[in-house]
Amino acid sequence: MITREVAQSIPKVSLHCHLLGSVPAATAVELASRNGVRFPGDPGVDTVYNSAAYADLGDFLSLYDLIGASLHQREDYRRITYESLTLFGADHNVWYREIFVTPQPSPLPYRTALAGILDGMRDARTDTGIESRIVVAINREHTVTEALSLVEEVIEHRVDEVLGIGLDYQEVLGPPAPFAPAFALAEKAGLNRTAHSENGPPAHIEVLLDELHCARIDHGYHVVTDQRITRRCADQQVPFTCTPVSSDIGGYSGSGEGSHRRIQQMVDAGLRVCIDSDVPPMFGTDPSNDYRAVGNALGYDVAQLVTFTANAIESCWLDASDKDTLRARLASWTAGAASHHGTENNT
Template structure:
């Protein structure tokens, strides 16, 4: 059965929870541009460029198969190869920020770009398109955006340095920093230390994915790559010393409940989201986002919905995660204060849902 158009993690119908999570203001720090392309847009781009997909919008994304990271990355690369010119980039950016963002209460999003995922497309072309899409989205909905350029850890350290040089050489205020993504097992973080040092010297912020590696990878990201936050990072709670350090230093972790549950990182695929709960209970600075929303059958509202059901979290607990994201974002202090005021006003206007029923200890 096709999963397209359905949420890959079903939850019970609950009008009070649905109203609460829909109304909550949200701040998005972990959403990949390629992974946020809607199925119909993929089909349209394939038709525009004369590429035969062999699938329709209804069966394009097979969410359950993405337990295999390699299969997910294969699909990601197919989609990335179809985004080829500035108009394509403007369209997918606009849609990610509007239908995929503002429509779900997202006030601000830092979009992760993956230039290596668009073979043959010059970085300036990517930049031209995404900036145009972001400007139009802000004009139409009020959502603001910044950009994080992802280095592909499956490529060489030299390729990463070359990409950072392009980012610096075509500097735009909206490009706030760099990240490190793709299969962690194929690219240990130390390989990219030189690229991250170059980014630091240029005044770019730094983050990196850390899902499946050992907890010590978090230390490497902080000490050798100079990261100011960590994408995913669920394994940090396996090491009490690193956990304590990250709590003390207010290191943000951008968690993605649905995609990471499908990929068996944040809850062993059982829908409990226990890793995220453990991180919050440990006092870590946790934020919530959707990663690659349509590819994993989710959206910003749904990722909050599954936590409300699985963990019994209601408005105030979920709003605290949004305030964490304001603290963790890469805006300057003035813009951050404006964003925080918008978040507080939105939370105050959000109806709470009844508390989750307590389990009978017997």
């Protein structure tokens, strides 16, 4: 049994957490009211994130867009970045995060949003030690032209903290292949690439690997419905950034009843699985809760949960020496945890 305390104590590396989806409810309500944005039904702090009320992924994304539309100043971005990295990061022993940033719903220019995010990353690091970088995510429900201009902006305002690009929003409304030119532009500029694939078909995973040249797949549970693609991804050790709780509630985990059986199939098939919390307050979760949920549903012990963190270290886009530092830190934590348990067993 993985308790909340144990789950919280396990070090984490976060590769699938969205900035706009990790705004605490009180902050979301405050920024919306200050900046003249109205949420449907005028919910309060207790009701704004009622995941049972999201009829589908589209319904959830409209609220997500309104949160983005509530960001009107550089300081708003600083604040939500800081709160995301502390309340849904360092507080859960997240050592490092590659933050998904979707700039489109905010009226602010990309460079102003970026400046605010960098402020928040710096402040969170000063106060808690959490390290972070940025992955700028394209909205696949918008046009390919818009995707190309976003990548051009990212290149124009290039900073070391932006490590790559992603592809977000509903896969059914934005199949991956048409975005190949935007991904090619990013690749040419030396940006890393990842993309969401939550509904499939599994063939889309091969489009992401072969046409968009993605290094990671976000979600991708449907991979296990195709044996050949599963084997290929296991052979190539393609990372999958899984988010158990949000995917289960959102109805694309392959079960929807908390069994997380596809994650088990992925682990058993030798795939490189990482665990994260996606849009934590919007689905009533947090990084510790996702580790706990998958651990308890699948009977995983602390060692297996630490393997998810080790997988995320191998899959992140830091350079080799920073990855070595994380590996060494995790090895030292594991040795410390083992000797702690050894002492307990001896007394």
